[in-house]
Amino acid sequence: MWTGIDPTVLVTGAAGQIAYSLLFSIAKGDVFGKDQPVVLLLLDITPMLPVLDGVVMELQDCALPLLRDIVPTDKEDVAFRDLDAAILVGSMPRREGMERKDLLKANVAIFKSQGAALEKFAKKTVKVLVVGNPANTNCLIAAKSAPSIPKENFSCLTRLDHNRARSQVAMRCGVPATQVRNVIIWGNHSSTQYPDVHHCLVNMSGSELACFEAVKDDAWLKGDFIATVQQRGAAVIKARKLSSAMSAAKAICDHMKDIWSGTPEGEFISMGIYSSGNSYGVPEDLIYSFPVQIKDKTWKIVDGLAVNDFSRSKMEATAAELMEERDTAVSFLGV
Template identity: 55%
Template sequence: MLSNSVLQRLASWCPWLLSQLRDEPKLKQPVKVLVTGAAGQIGYAIVAMIARGLMLGPDQPVVLHVLDIPRMADALNGVRMELVDAALPLLRGVVATSDEAEAFQGVNFAVLIGGWPRKDGMERKDLIAKNVAIYKSQASALQQQAAPNCKVLVVANPANTNALMLKEFAPAVPAKNITCLTRLDHNRALGQIAERLGVHVADVRNVVVWGNHSSTQFPDASHATARTEHGEKPVTELVADEKWLREEFVSTVQQRGAAVIKARKQSSSLSAASAACDHMRDWILGTPKGTWVSMGVYSDGSYGVPEGIFYSFPVTCEKGEWSIVQGLHVDDFARSKMDLSANELDEERSMAYEFVNT
């Protein structure tokens, strides 16, 4: 360790060398990150996570663009004020606006949380119609204003079909750059297995969530493994209870969002924000070797899933690109569950296209 006097002399000769000796991190050039629906609960939870480096890494400064509807302008300004007050070292600026063109201007990453929420008595078709209009408008801003190769995560429900509409209305944006959030379901599945086995959640990997971010999704533990004191073993072997894996585990993950609402009288916010950070971090920075995650991506026909829908697959990521994991065995039970979710997405697509030209 060099003494303070030596460091001071070095600083007078070469400030850059001093920074290297102190192991100060080299920061990248700032990037622009958009969060829509930023005055809502998930948006409020995620903005500080992003500005603390939980999404893009501790060496990546960010300029946050936060968007919400005009009637939420005061709350949105409150979010902006709190971001300033938090004195976050990676935060290089905040653009708070209700104007979509301004919000999307030059953004490198977009997390689309804003959407029309489902209300009591609302039919699914009505919900889809409301969100088609929202994502038609946002798609136009994305295509015209965002930076080239902007990567987009759709969180707002119905997430898979909202992502499809974004793609439909922004044809110049590559389909591979648009994804939707099923990482929350993936994380829920990891959590349930970890609790069942009494291990840390970090010791469980390679569950799969197939399909729609809805109650038809299929959480699949048949390819998962867990590390124990005896080494890494298949979850199916460690649980040794096929009934639990096919019934209680699946239904618990499928209904977890409803259970959270019942418990806290509000929808999942903290876990959704955390999952969105996980999704983007792995997409941009890469998945750990030997590990896959679940992402809603545009189907290429893998595993017999129809093309032309956004469907949750197991994926690995490297250098900012995702790839669907190939060659996993799908038994008859899994096939039936996967097809059920694909059929629901096909129905949603048909409903959505009724409103494309309106």
């Protein structure tokens, strides 16, 4: 329902391929509401401004009734001003021969700068979603660089992994993905992430079954299923020669829509959020993917789920990777 206020929404990396799929969905009402006008701020680096002008022309040519204004820019003081939502897609991609340490160093500089811009210019209520990889650690750096904005307002995208896991189970069971709920992505948006289906439910022929009962193949669920979800991004790159864009844009829309509108009753989703050290033994001061429910634009971790030894070992492995990433990133700029 229209609030009478037009949300101001920033998308960075706005001339890139993910944004090309994302911007149309935001502008036509898939995220903030079917009758909710929006203002789009589009940030990219200076060499990409001619491409961004073409994106703006296409958005204008869609004649979308909810798109109140579009502001393309290469300036942070323009892009981050008075924001209600910031979707940080742009980041330094990993290039051939680049070590992960080099990738972290480049992205620390970007996300420290963007965090500082959020601190200086954005509303303190802004909801920030970090997509650019390494997403968890980039999100942590941005949050640390905006100390007056609550850390709870920052999240990173693991919804794509969540959607991938949900879809793999659905295909295995021969049902639509909408019939599968409560998969969990624990940890890092990397190949150490743990897609967990121990609490997943599958609706088959009107009856809701536990995932292991519905699939009837424990070896697959503990083996190839996990590997497929963990390696799906690499598989897409191998096939397309480009990284996931359409599915990433859909996941961003799902994530932000749930923040704005809440999660369905009895359902939880996965998102990378700030760990205070009080849930599931996950260390504090990490952005770690948990199962959450959202109401009134506020997430709450779904606590009290049983965790067996198999799950615990995988949750700890991805936490260890995140701690190493964090410590390396923080060492570069002292944020």
